[in-house]
Amino acid sequence: MNGIIYGDNNFSLPSHMNFGKYFLDKICTHNNAEALIDAATKKKITFDEMARQITSTVSCLKKLGVKQSDVVAICSENRIEFLITAIAIFYSGAILVCVNNGYSEDEVVHVLHISRPKYMFMSLSTYNKYYKLLKNLNLIEKFIIFDTISMNSEVINFNDMPQGSLEINTYKPTEENGGTALILYSSGTTGLAKAAKISHRSLIIAVQQPTLSKRNVVMLTITPWSSTMGIVILLQELFYGKTIAFLPRFDEKLYLHAIQTYKVCILTVAPPTIVTLCKSTIVKDFDISSVEIIYSGGAPLNSTVIKELKTRFPHIKRVLQGYGMTETTGALTTEEENMSREGSVGKIVYGAIIKIVDYETRKILGPGQFGEVCVKGPILFDGYIGKDSKDDFDEDGFYKTGDIAYYDEDGFFYIVDRIKELIKYKAWQVPPSELEGLLMKLPSVKDVGVVGIPDSLAGELPTAFIVKQPNMDVKETDIIKYINTKVSPWKRLRGGVIFVKEIPKTGSGKILRRKLRDMIPKLPASKL
Secondary structure, rough: OOOOOOOOOOOOOOOOHHHHHHHHHHHHHHHOOOEEEEEEOOOOOEEHHHHHHHHHHHHHHHHHHHOOEEEEEEOOOOOOOHHHHHHHHHOOOOEEEEOOOOOOOHHHHHHHHHHOOOEEOOOHHHHHHHHHHHHHOOOOOEEEEOOOOEEEEOEEEEHHHOOOOOOOOOOOOOOOOOOOEEEEEEEEEEEEEEEEEHHHHHHHHHHHOOOOOOOEEEEEOOOOOOOOOHHHHHHHHOOOOOEEEEEEOOOOHHHHHHHHHHHOOEEEEOHHHHHHHHOOOOHHHHOOOOOOOEEEEOOOOOOOHHHHHHOOOOOOOOOEEEEEEEHHHHEEOOOEEEEEOOOOOOOOEOOEEEEEEEOOOOOOOOOOOOOOOOOEEEOOOOOEEEOOHHEEEEEOEEEEEEEEEEEEOOOEEEEEEEEOOOOOOOOOOEEEHHHHHOOOOOOOOOEEEEEEEEEOOOOOEEEEEEOOOOOOOHHHHOOOHHHHOOOOHHHOOOOOEEEOOOOOHHHHHHHHOOHHOOOOOOOOOOOO
16 A cells, blocks of 8 residues: 555446435335334334425425525434435435534524524424524524424424425436535534535435445434434435434433334444443343444444453444544444454545545655544535635645544554544534633633543543632532533533643643643542
8 A cells, every 4th residue: 555545436426416316216216114213202114105205395395485505404303304304405405404402502503603594494392492592593584393383474383384296206306516415513623613514426425335234134323313423324324225213312221122122233323322331230121132233433432342342242243433524424434244353443435535644744654654644535525614624634635634543454444543632522522622712701710721531431521620810719510500501411511620720831822731631630430
C-alpha cells in the first residue's frame, strides 16, 4: 500500500439521482416481508405497505405546498411514521432536517435558525415540549403531528393531511442531480452543532454498503433516527430487506423482552448498552440466545468488554465495530459478519479514499504508523450551512477528521485517539467549548475548562474545572442545576465540578486539557 487506501467503486448511481425513488424502488422488491416492528407498541408494517404509505405521503406533501428544495424538519422519537415521512421528503425533492428530540430549547433555536425549515413533523411528546417555543420563532409555516390532537390553523394531524392519488410505478420524482437531500447536525470543538449537508448521491452510495449479515434475520436498534448512525444503518438494512425492530429509547426490561419476542439476531448499539448487558441482573430471565451479532458504533469498544461479553453470552458469534461520522454519511470503515478482526473498526467502505498523515508534517504514512485520518470521495458531505469549510480540508481536498488511527497490512483500521477534544458520553458528542461558553456567562465564574473523565459505563463524563471570581461564593449544585437547564441530558456535568485556583494554558491561551485530567481527584461512583 502506498499510504492512500481506496474503497471499492462497486456501487451504481441511477440517472435520476433521487434517493427517495432509489430507496422506494428497492423496497418494493421485498414485497410482503415485514419491514419495521415497533417493539414498544407492537405495531408492524410490511415493505409493500410502507411503499404505499410513502407514496401517499409524497402526494400529501405536494398538496400541502412542499416544493423542491424546501426544508422540512422531523422532530420525533423513533416511530414508523418517521421513516415514511423521511423517504417521502427525499422523493419530493425537498430537504430533510432531523432535529433531535433530546435537544434543550436553546439548542433547538440554534439548529432551526441554521436550517430554517418551513414545515415540521412532530410526535405528540415533541409537540408538547417545543411547540410554544417554535411558534414564537416564526419560522415554521405548518406543523404536522403524528398523533391525533385538537387542531388549530398552524397544526394538522398526520392522518388528516390532504390526500391525493399517486401510482408507485408511474409517479416521477423531482430531478435532483445529486443535490442536498439531508441536513444532519454534527458537533465540533468550536461549540454548538454544525449543519452538515448530505447529498442524494452520498445516501445512494451509503445504502449500497455491504450489509452486516447477508442472512434474512431480525435486527434491533435503539439509536435515535435523528442521528447519523441511527438513520443511515436503518436505511441500509431496510434497503437489503432486513426486518428492523426498534424502541424509542433504552429500557433494559423492554429491550430484553424485544430480543426474546422477535428472535433478534443482530443488535446495533453504542458501548454503554453492551456494558449494561454484561452487568444485567435480569438478563437470565429472558431467552436471548437468538443474538449472534452485536454491531457497536459511536465510540470505541474496550477489548476487555468484548471478552467479557463473549464469556457471559457464548451464543454471540461476532462483535463488530465501525468508524465513521456525519461528514462521511455514516461509516467510513466497517466490519461484516464474515470480515472482521478483533480490535479493529474494519476496512474502508465503498466510495471512500483514506490517507493517514503525520499530524504536524502532513506526510503520508504507511501501515502500522499512527497519524490523522483524512478522507475524500463521493461519500463525503457537501460542507456546512453558513460555515466556511476551507480549514476542514487539506490542499488535496481531503477532509481532516482529527482522529488518530493506523491500518495494518491487510487494510484493517484501528482507532488510537482523537485530536479533537470532543467528549464522548454514551456515543453522544459533547463539545467542551459549548459548556465553557455557558459557564463563563455566570458572574461567579472567572475561568473554566471542561474535560471528559473516564467512566466504565458511559465512556466519558463531562467535568468542569472552575476558577471562582474573587469574593464570590458558588456551589457545585448551583452550577450543575444551571447547566441542566441549558443543554441536552447527555451534555450535563455528570463528572461534577472541581474548583481550582488556575486553569492551565499554553502561552497562546489554549487550555491544557491533559493537565486538567491530571488534576482530577478520586471521584465517587458514576453519576449517570
